[in-house]
Amino acid sequence: MEVTYKVHREDSQNGGESSFSTYQVDLPEDATVLDGLQKIRDEQDDTLAFRASCCQGTCGECAVRINYKAQFTCTTRIADVTKKGPEILCAPVRNIPVIKDLVFDMDRFTWDKMAAMKPWMEPDDEFAPTENLVPESEMAEVRKTMTCYQCGLCDEGCAVLPVDFDFLGPGAMVKGYRFVMDPRETGPRQEERLAVVEQPKGLWDCVHCYEANGKCARGLEPSSKIMEMRDVSFKHGIKNEKVARHHNSFINSVKQTGWLDERKLVMETEGLTNIGGLMKLLPTAVRAMTRGKMPGRHEKRPGADQIKRIIEKAEESK
Amino acid sequence: MKYAFYPGCVAKGGCPELYTAAVKVAEKLDIELEEMADVACTGAGCMPTQLSDPINARTFAKAEQMGLPIMTICSTCQGVFSQANHRLQDTDYREEINREYLAEEGLSYQGTTEVKHMLWVLFEDLGVEKLKSLIQRPLDGLKVSPFYGCFLRRPGPIMVPTKEVGGRRGYLEDLTRLLGAENVDISGKTKCCGFPVLTANEESSLGMVAKHAGESKQNGADCMVTPCPLCHLNLDGNQPRAESLKGEKINLPIVHLPQLLGLALGFDADEMQLGKHIVSTKAVNDKVDMLT
Ligand code: SF4
Numbered sequence: 001m002e003v004t005y006k007v008h009r010e011d012s013q014n015g016g017e018s019s020f021s022t023y024q025v026d027l028p029e030d031a032t033v034l035d036g037l038q039k040i041r042d043e044q045d046d047t048l049a050f051r052a053s054c055c056q057g058t059c060g061e062c063a064v065r066i067n068y069k070a071q072f073t074c075t076t077r078i079a080d081v082t083k084k085g086p087e088i089l090c091a092p093v094r095n096i097p098v099i100k101d102l103v104f105d106m107d108r109f110t111w112d113k114m115a116a117m118k119p120w121m122e123p124d125d126e127f128a129p130t131e132n133l134v135p136e137s138e139m140a141e142v143r144k145t146m147t148c149y150q151c152g153l154c155d156e157g158c159a160v161l162p163v164d165f166d167f168l169g170p171g172a173m174v175k176g177y178r179f180v181m182d183p184r185e186t187g188p189r190q191e192e193r194l195a196v197v198e199q200p201k202g203l204w205d206c207v208h209c210y211e212a213n214g215k216c217a218r219g220l221e222p223s224s225k226i227m228e229m230r231d232v233s234f235k236h237g238i239k240n241e242k243v244a245r246h247h248n249s250f251i252n253s254v255k256q257t258g259w260l261d262e263r264k265l266v267m268e269t270e271g272l273t274n275i276g277g278l279m280k281l282l283p284t285a286v287r288a289m290t291r292g293k294m295p296g297r298h299e300k301r302p303g304a305d306q307i308k309r310i311i312e313k314a315e316e317s318k
Numbered sequence: 319m320k321y322a323f324y325p326g327c328v329a330k331g332g333c334p335e336l337y338t339a340a341v342k343v344a345e346k347l348d349i350e351l352e353e354m355a356d357v358a359c360t361g362a363g364c365m366p367t368q369l370s371d372p373i374n375a376r377t378f379a380k381a382e383q384m385g386l387p388i389m390t391i392c393s394t395c396q397g398v399f400s401q402a403n404h405r406l407q408d409t410d411y412r413e414e415i416n417r418e419y420l421a422e423e424g425l426s427y428q429g430t431t432e433v434k435h436m437l438w439v440l441f442e443d444l445g446v447e448k449l450k451s452l453i454q455r456p457l458d459g460l461k462v463s464p465f466y467g468c469f470l471r472r473p474g475p476i477m478v479p480t481k482e483v484g485g486r487r488g489y490l491e492d493l494t495r496l497l498g499a500e501n502v503d504i505s506g507k508t509k510c511c512g513f514p515v516l517t518a519n520e521e522s523s524l525g526m527v528a529k530h531a532g533e534s535k536q537n538g539a540d541c542m543v544t545p546c547p548l549c550h551l552n553l554d555g556n557q558p559r560a561e562s563l564k565g566e567k568i569n570l571p572i573v574h575l576p577q578l579l580g581l582a583l584g585f586d587a588d589e590m591q592l593g594k595h596i597v598s599t600k601a602v603n604d605k606v607d608m609l610t
């Protein structure tokens with residue numbers, strides 16, 4: 001089967017613009033995209049750089065954007081990506097600095113951010129001398145996240161990373177989850193674990209856009225894991241002060257009136273004694289006022305008492 | 319066609335123009351709305367599910383009592399509702415919530431309430447033919463960038479659960495075309511608007527505003543259309559701040575879905591309250607005026 005590879009070329013260490021190289025390759029029907037790249041390197045162009053290791057879809061090394069969709073080259077068959085035409089476009093996954101061609105910077109992309117999650121167990125001493133059995137029911141979901149490939153496909157689709165590369169990203173958050181939820185790390189240890197994921201550029205910088213759920217190569221639902229950790233953080237008390245003020249104000253206004261008092265929310269989030277912060281809001285408030293957009297008096301809703309009763313009861317059970 | 323209407327907090331607060339436009343447009347489309355007045359905010363992803371699931375179950379139970387499906391006009395409300403309703407399909411969980419929280423008020427949720435965003439109602443209940451027949455002023459020449467944001471699209475298995483509703487992935491483009499306007503594509507049309515991270519990381523949030531609105535402007539759009547008032551609050555309300563952050567002028571009007579629809583149904587800019595936006599919609603008004 002004759003296919004055309006159009007491959008992104010770039011050598012960031014030696015400068016120079018990025019470009020594309022085109023190769024004609026003859027491959028068997030059942031060849032993978034990786035087979036093609038290897039054939040190109042063997043027979044046509046030994047300067048082409050790409051990464052692969054296990055060649056069986058378990059290491060996550062070979063992630064490439066194939067026809068605009070990030071996937072593993074070693075498990076993607078050429079027949080599946082050439083249904084609409086014989087061209088196979090290979091580009092590096094997004095959101096990550098490229099080192100050369102299809103090879104991206106794993107240090108900055110994955111390892112630094114994973115390391116920020118302190119990915120090792122630190123059980124309390126009291127557990128050390130004996131065996132510490134944990135129930136499977138509590139371990140099951142945690143164990144699942146241990147199977148993360150650390151391939152970065154989830155980060156590839158992230159909405160925050162393109163505007164803030166320092167965001168730790170869903171991949172690292174999944175690693176954080178693995179420890180936050182580990183039953184051997186609950187109790188006081190869970191506090192510390194939460195502090196790790198709640199560090200600046202961590203848990204609260206996620207926009208819960210749920211992109212990562214659709215991208216994960218392992219079906220680990222990274223976005224849902226982030227939201228689960230937020231629920232846990234809420235139980236312990238949110239550590240980011242501004243976010244905590246925001247959440248508390250939000251919940252209080254629903255509790256008191258049945259619905260959200262936006263004006264109060266904005267001010268209480270800034271902090272009522274934070275004059276500088278409040279002043280910063282002024283231009284937006286003035287603009288809203290002149291356009292007749294400023295919410296009017298915030299009236300209590302019918303049903304508010306029932307809503308309050310329900311929320312208070314739910315809070316008690318936390 | 320009748321719905322239990324759930325406008326959400328923002329349409330009753332920071333985006334009153336959305337409420338007005340939606341109500342007017344629904345009337346014109348023969349969509350009867352009975353507003354749910356005594357139900358809670360969805361929690362908007364700001365309340366932990368442990369608190370928001372019970373109050374949302376209460377809302378669903380109320381709609382069940384009314385014997386009506388719910389119609390929302392906010393993607394965030396829709397997203398939170400859909401996810402909650404999905405969890406509440408688990409009988410044990412639902413029964414626990416009924417017992418613990420709803421029984422005292424004599425309510426019980428049976429899991430049958432359907433919740434639909436207005437955009438879905440247009441295509442799945444009203445139908446394209448009916449919609450076409452009501453268009454009085456095709457928006458010829460108006461260049462519109464559809465902006466979905468997150469919640470009408472993801473999580474996929476919940477928001478676009480079956481093949482039958484697979485069209486949900488393209489409703490905004492379909493609608494824009496149907497109304498006679500031209501689609502202007504941007505790469506981030508299904509990405510986040512940045513609103514949810516405004517508290518934790520303002521720069522990141524405003525960066526997203528600049529990215530999407532800027533790209534749309536660059537691609538020649540007259541305006542963006544969004545089904546979500548929270549996207550609107552950020553893309554419109556915070557556009558001036560995003561401009562100062564980036565040091566560049568964008569000046570792109572952002573219209574709510576019912577407003578765009580309303581213009582094609584023959585309402586004028588005042589009736590759709592386009593004057594209530596932070597970024598002036600003059601460019602849109604002028605083009606639409608020329609059509610009449
Ligand atoms: S969470 Fe999924 S997508 Fe993200 S690094 Fe792990 S396996 Fe890859």
Ligand code: FES
Pocket residue numbers: 051052053054055056057058059060061062063072073074075
């Ligand atoms: S080479 Fe290991 S997953 Fe592809």
